[in-house]
Structures are given as C-alpha cells and as structure tokens.
Amino acid sequence: xxxxxxxxxxxxxxxxxxxxxxxxxxxxxxxxxxxxxxxxxxxxxxxxxxxxxxxxxxxxxxxxxxxxxxxxxxxxxxxxxxxxxxxxxxxxxxxxxxxxxxxxxxxxxxxxxxxxxxxxxxxxxxxxxxxxxxxxxxxxxxxxxxxxxxxxxxxxxxxxxxxxxxxxxxxxxxxxxxxxxxxxxxxxxxxxxxxxxxxxxxxxxxxxxxxxxxxxxxxxxxxxxxxxxxxxxxxxxxxxxxxxxxxxxxxxxxxxxxxxxxxxxxxxxxxxxxxxxxxxxxxxxxxxxxxxxxxxxxxxxxxxxxxxxxxxxxxxxxxxxxxxxxxxxxxxxxxxxxxxxxxxxxxxxxxxxxxxxxxxxxxxxxxxxxxxxxxxxxxxxxxxxxxxxxxxxxxxxxxxx
Numbered sequence: 174x175x176x177x178x179x180x181x182x183x184x185x186x187x188x189x190x191x192x193x194x195x196x197x198x199x200x201x202x203x204x205x206x207x208x209x210x211x212x213x214x215x216x217x218x219x220x221x222x223x224x225x226x227x228x229x230x231x232x233x234x235x236x237x238x239x240x241x242x243x244x245x246x247x248x249x250x251x252x253x254x255x256x257x258x259x260x261x262x263x264x265x266x267x268x269x270x271x272x273x274x275x276x277x278x279x280x281x282x283x284x285x286x287x288x289x290x291x292x293x294x295x296x297x298x299x300x301x302x303x304x305x306x307x308x309x310x311x312x313x314x315x316x317x318x319x320x321x322x323x324x325x326x327x328x329x330x331x332x333x334x335x336x337x338x339x340x341x342x343x344x345x346x347x348x349x350x351x352x353x354x355x356x357x358x359x360x361x362x363x364x365x366x367x368x369x370x371x372x373x374x375x376x377x378x379x380x381x382x383x384x385x386x387x388x389x390x391x392x393x394x395x396x397x398x399x400x401x402x403x404x405x406x407x408x409x410x411x412x413x414x415x416x417x418x419x420x421x422x423x424x425x426x427x428x429x430x431x432x433x434x435x436x437x438x439x440x441x442x443x444x445x446x447x448x449x450x451x452x453x454x455x456x457x458x459x460x461x462x463x464x465x466x467x468x469x470x471x472x473x474x475x476x477x478x479x480x481x482x483x484x485x486x487x488x489x490x491x492x493x494x495x496x497x498x499x500x501x502x503x504x505x506x507x508x509x510x511x512x513x514x515x516x517x518x519x520x521x522x523x524x525x526x527x528x529x530x531x532x533x534x535x536x537x538x539x540x541x542x543x544x545x546x547x548x549x550x551x552x553x554x555x556x557x558x559x560x561x562x563x564x565x566x567x568x569x570x571x572x573x574x
Contacts, residue, residue, distance in 0.1 A: 213356025255480030265358030271492035274306035302490030309493035384428030384522030391520035401508025420452030427519040459515040
C-alpha cells in the first residue's frame, strides 16, 4: 500500500463507499475525509449523509451544493452541441462526473489531502471519468480505487464486511438495482436488466409516470431561449437549475423521457441500462427545433458533426481537454443565433414540438409557400440541378463510352 496520510473519498452513502471508509483506514492507516456532491439527486439521498459518514469512520464530511454550476456550466453547454451518445443516451451520468471530480479536487486542496479515492468498479466508465479529471487538475495526488485492489467481489461481501464491524447501512441483498440520480436524469442497471430479452418491470422506473397511466389530455409547455440559453419556462424567468426542475416535473407527469438501451462502454463491454430524462428530453427537442429555424443547411450539418464528436468526448470523460474546449467553442458560436420560443406538447410519453418562432428565423413563407409567389422563379431550378448533378452526368457519359 502507498504511503498516504489523508484521503478525500467521493462519498455517496451507498454500500460501496460505506465499506470503503473503514477499508481505507485499515489498509492505508490514514485519515479519510468524505466528500459528497449535491447535483440535484434529491434530499432523500443527502439526508443524514454527514452523520453516516462519520459513523463509518470519516474524520470530516463535506457536502457541496453544485446544482446550479452543474446545470449552467455542464448541462447547458452540452445542449448547445446537440450531443446524444449512440443516438439515444442523453449523457446524464457522464455530464455530472467532471463537476463532481473537480469539486473533490478542490476539497482535497482545502484539507491538505495527498490522495483521492472513488468507489467506481473496474468494469465501468466512471473510473475513467473521475481519474481523467484528477489527471488534468491534480496530477500530483495519489489516486486509490478500492474495487481494483480489495478481494471483495459482491454485494454480499460488502454487507458482511460492514456487519463484522457493526457499521450500519440501509443497503440490503434485496436491493438489486444500481441507480445514479442527478438533476438531469436517473439511470437504472442490474437485476432483470442484465438480460436484454427481459422487458423492464414497473419497479425499474422511479422518476416518470408510466406512459400508459399518463393523463389522457395533453399538456403544452413553452420554452424561451436567448443565444442558446434557456431563460423562461411558460413565461416565467428561472435560473438554469430551476428551469430544469420545472421541466422535470411537468414532463415526468406525462411519462416523457424513458429509454431502454444497450450501449458500448468505454472499457470495451456492452451494458444494458434504462434511463429517465424527462426535462432533458423536452429541452433538447426544443433546442434542436429552434436550431432548425436559425441555422442554414451547412451550419446545421457542421453542428451535428460537433454533437456526434462531443457525445464521445463527454461519455469518455474528456471534459478537461483541448478538444472539449474547441468543440464547445464551435457550438457556442452557433448558439448565438438560437433565440426564440418553442412550444412542446407532452402526451403519453411523447414530447412533440408544435410551435416555433425566432427573430433570427431563416424560414420565409414567401419562398416556401405552395401557393403563388413573386420571389421564386421555378425555372431557375433547372440550371441549378444540371450543375449540381454535372459530375454524375460526366461519369455516366464516360461509362457509356
């Protein structure tokens, strides 16, 4: 074991990190400082967290409110890129990791720690996301990952470990799902979801109403943007976090935002997960609808390329990199035109854009109309098509000899 004196642990109060505190003290003989990030996961997860950490053997517990920073500095910039991982995943877990890991480093500097610790397993993406941030912001600090060191391999092993030391935990062998929640989403893994042929049971979903049980009447919500930033919901001026909370509430009531996917983890394996992102689904739909009003074909195509690349940058934990900065700068330049209002209809699990307007709109009814107009000479299309298809014509003539 490395010679460290004080470790800051990313602490959630769950089974893994509850066991990590005494394990670190026993195996490293060091002081353990617990750090917890409030990224909007809810009061239930944070309630009693300080007392639980101290009871597990931590010398201190720092709970840092990161909700507004998380939404305004990580979620909203990601929205401007249009990033969606592998066509479906809205990157809820991925987006939270850089802000959490950065705050963990800041706490380590504050308390004079010489090591950082996380409870990520050796199979997952999060170990890469945390440690990539540590490498970028605190390369001098030792990183400890107990799941890659200890000989415990199961939930039962951890429960037995805590029982032997009389450390209380709310975890049990019957809690079969692994969940991760924040202001943007909640993820679900484990249990029957490990079988891709098994349909998720109702107990998997915790954030949204079952679309089959959603109201029979649709509801409409208006989102107002200014230079790419959401400023109002239904005419009410709200902070980024407050706006997301409101969208979560209204969209969840209509069963919006559920996905069930098999994704490619960064470490090479495939995993199956269910995600609930109600407010985020509405927000992304609205943003993209407004983009189509204000960006021309070439600009929108390039922004889509940024989104594809950024989805992998975010998923892979490369936030604190030059590539990340460049992609965000490109998206921000397009976002300057994204100003206007979008109406989204929520109904039985669906979010559908029904109205759109923008002072920067490139849509012209005069040009687009199927009726008579005085601005477009349809005869001009013939010359355009002949030039546009000229290379194909030349190739065909060559092939014909």
